[in-house]
Amino acid sequence: MKTKLAAIFNFQKITFWKAAAFLIAVIGVYSFFIRITKGLGASTNLNDFVPWGLWIGVDFIGVGLAAAGFTIAATAHIFNNHKYESIARPAILTAYIGYMMVVALLVIDLGKPEHFWHPLIMWNIHSVMFEITWCVICYSTILSIEFAPVVLEKYNFPRLLKFVKKITPGAIILGVLFSTLHQSSFGSLYLIVPAKVYPLWYSSYLPVHFFISCIAAGLSMIILEAYLCARAFGQGLNIRILSGLGKGVLTVLIIELVFKFSDLISAGKFNLLFVPLNETYFFWLEIIIGFVIPIWILTHPKYRVNRTGLYFAAIFTISGFILNRMNVCVTSLVRSSGQSYVPSLEEIGITLFLIMIAMIAFKYVVENFKVFSHEETHETKAAENVTAVLEGNR
Amino acid sequence: MAEHKINIDNQIGILFDAAECIGCGSCYEACKLQNKLPETNKDFLRDHLSDKTYTTIEQHGDYYSRKLCMHCIEPTCVSVCPVGAFEKTELGPVLYDEDKCIGCRYCMQACPHNIPRYEWSSTSPGVRKCVMCNERLKEGKLTACAEACPVQATVCGKLSDLIKEAKNRIKKHPEKYFPHIYGLEEAGGSNVIILSPVPFDQLGYSVKIPKQSMPDFTMKAMEKIPTVVSVGGIFLTGMYWLTKRKNQIKKEEHHLEEKK
Numbered sequence: 001m002k003t004k005l006a007a008i009f010n011f012q013k014i015t016f017w018k019a020a021a022f023l024i025a026v027i028g029v030y031s032f033f034i035r036i037t038k039g040l041g042a043s044t045n046l047n048d049f050v051p052w053g054l055w056i057g058v059d060f061i062g063v064g065l066a067a068a069g070f071t072i073a074a075t076a077h078i079f080n081n082h083k084y085e086s087i088a089r090p091a092i093l094t095a096y097i098g099y100m101m102v103v104a105l106l107v108i109d110l111g112k113p114e115h116f117w118h119p120l121i122m123w124n125i126h127s128v129m130f131e132i133t134w135c136v137i138c139y140s141t142i143l144s145i146e147f148a149p150v151v152l153e154k155y156n157f158p159r160l161l162k163f164v165k166k167i168t169p170g171a172i173i174l175g176v177l178f179s180t181l182h183q184s185s186f187g188s189l190y191l192i193v194p195a196k197v198y199p200l201w202y203s204s205y206l207p208v209h210f211f212i213s214c215i216a217a218g219l220s221m222i223i224l225e226a227y228l229c230a231r232a233f234g235q236g237l238n239i240r241i242l243s244g245l246g247k248g249v250l251t252v253l254i255i256e257l258v259f260k261f262s263d264l265i266s267a268g269k270f271n272l273l274f275v276p277l278n279e280t281y282f283f284w285l286e287i288i289i290g291f292v293i294p295i296w297i298l299t300h301p302k303y304r305v306n307r308t309g310l311y312f313a314a315i316f317t318i319s320g321f322i323l324n325r326m327n328v329c330v331t332s333l334v335r336s337s338g339q340s341y342v343p344s345l346e347e348i349g350i351t352l353f354l355i356m357i358a359m360i361a362f363k364y365v366v367e368n369f370k371v372f373s374h375e376e377t378h379e380t381k382a383a384e385n386v387t388a389v390l391e392g393n394r
Numbered sequence: 395m396a397e398h399k400i401n402i403d404n405q406i407g408i409l410f411d412a413a414e415c416i417g418c419g420s421c422y423e424a425c426k427l428q429n430k431l432p433e434t435n436k437d438f439l440r441d442h443l444s445d446k447t448y449t450t451i452e453q454h455g456d457y458y459s460r461k462l463c464m465h466c467i468e469p470t471c472v473s474v475c476p477v478g479a480f481e482k483t484e485l486g487p488v489l490y491d492e493d494k495c496i497g498c499r500y501c502m503q504a505c506p507h508n509i510p511r512y513e514w515s516s517t518s519p520g521v522r523k524c525v526m527c528n529e530r531l532k533e534g535k536l537t538a539c540a541e542a543c544p545v546q547a548t549v550c551g552k553l554s555d556l557i558k559e560a561k562n563r564i565k566k567h568p569e570k571y572f573p574h575i576y577g578l579e580e581a582g583g584s585n586v587i588i589l590s591p592v593p594f595d596q597l598g599y600s601v602k603i604p605k606q607s608m609p610d611f612t613m614k615a616m617e618k619i620p621t622v623v624s625v626g627g628i629f630l631t632g633m634y635w636l637t638k639r640k641n642q643i644k645k646e647e648h649h650l651e652e653k654k
């Protein structure tokens with residue numbers, strides 16, 4: 001008989017993904033060990049001219065991809081659009097796990113992780129970093145309130161559940177406000193270095209760009225998850241909802257693209273778009289992957305009602321988003337710092353390890369709690385039974 | 395120039411005059427000695443700022459330039475640090491408190507002069523930079539570098555006097571100087587000011603630095619927060635109430651139709 005733990009990981013079957021996960025875990029633990037025992041200098045390729053690297057970029061990306069947590073929660077519970085209620089839970093779960101991962105990575109990135117609690121009592125209200133720290137702390141607390149019903153339902157605490165449901169609308173409104181603030185503030189971090197950030201990315205509207213782009217990326221993340229979950233555990237989402245999300249992504253992408261170019265042109269940077277420099281190529285790559293392709297896919301109604309079409313649109317939107325954040329925090333600073341930066345094995349190792357833990361956590365919660373909606377689960381239960389029977393026959 | 399929130403009349407500053415500097419290295423040695431820093435390079439002209447070197451002398455053709463913390467009047471590091479580990483003191487020096495620091499390195503990312511250095515090889519690293527010999531200033535002494543300078547290329551004194559002195563030097567010998575005092579307006583002004591015989595980029599100083607207080611760039615965004623929160627909060631609460639009511643009415647109408 002299998003133990004419960006063995007059942008979760010299913011050790012008997014060695015697949016490519018399990019081997020990869022094992023490798024990532026080994027490298028991740030090793031990297032973590034080097035980070036703790038030898039310090040930042042030995043474990044990263046950061047230096048006095050490149051004090052921020054991959055980890056900060058991944059923090060931006062992780063928080064951005066978690067943006068569906070507040071947009072969907074607001075759509076379903078503030079604007080009371082009940083069509084989207086069934087994806088509120090996966091969206092909130094994504095956000096919760098995403099934030100936990102980002103907080104872990106932020107603490108690892110700190111030179112003095114043992115001082116991580118200092119912003120709680122040592123205040124500097126002029127600092128964007130201070131504001132972000134507080135928003136992330138508050139929003140993580142709110143996400144636990146938003147996700148609490150899933151846990152309370154399972155372990156049957158009706159009175160507590162009733163109380164949590166009562167405070168949920170208020171919590172969601174606060175959650176939207178905190179999210180708006182810190183999603184945009186990641187862009188504000190760079191406002192103070194106008195002479196360092198390459199002009200294609202520097203803008204006094206950087207916080208607004210960060211805010212708009214995270215909405216498209218966050219919604220795409222839900223489409224991607226729905227697709228992957230449908231494949232992995234047969235738990236999927238209604239195509240009507242997914243193409244609604246697709247429409248949302250399309251709208252936001254068009255808004256951001258128009259805003260991006262009008263911002264560049266009004267700042268007199270139009271000519272920079274055609275200068276043969278690495279920055280220009282990276283910028284166009286970001287535009288083509290993150291805007292042109294997904295907008296092209298999503299403007300075709302036949303792809304928008306098709307799971308695979310939506311899946312590819314989501315993949316491109318997310319890739320473009322990742323490229324944008326890495327461009328802002330690495331590419332745009334190469335010229336002014338006079339140094340190129342490539343992350344070290346340890347930086348990559350710890351990052352992949354945390355992403356893997358996040359994915360395992362997501363899988364575990366989806367399998368053990370009611371994250372996806374009722375009907376969907378019934379359908380999939382049936383599907384699961386069929387596969388179980390088929391596997392048993394083998 | 396931006397209006398300064400603190401009184402700079404009694405503040406101490408440093409004037410570095412690249413036209414006078416002979417590149418002898420006395421200031422470099424004095425700084426090492428004063429701050430008890432280990433030797434980092436046999437040839438001081440080839441050394442660079444690090445957690446063990448707070449000032450350097452660079453050779454640019456016939457001239458020498460000095461790099462050190464500019465001790466800005468409205469310092470970027472003070473404004474960006476999430477825990478307030480940096481402080482602009484009454485006397486002028488910008489000081490750092492390692493006991494507060496969490497190690498986010500935003501100060502390094504944000505400093506317009508690229509001055510703060512990090513103890514990368516330590517497992518509990520701190521930020522290191524020139525402290526303008528704060529302890530000496532408090533005793534009424536000059537900074538170690540100014541005291542060591544044999545030719546008045548580095549001068550320490552009241553900032554207002556130094557600005558007058560710098561203007562005088564340019565006025566007296568216009569042929570000797572590039573007509574600009576670096577640090578008077580750069581990043582909103584600093585307690586370290588620099589004179590040069592040639593344009594400043596030729597001595598390795600950044601000329602791209604905006605001539606306004608850097609924290610203002612952030613404040614323009616930060617000051618919108620209260621508006622975003624209050625307008626957003628009212629809007630969302632209103633929408634919640636409205637849409638809920640709309641759904642309720644729809645439901646009631648539905649019931650009525652069913653009864654009919």
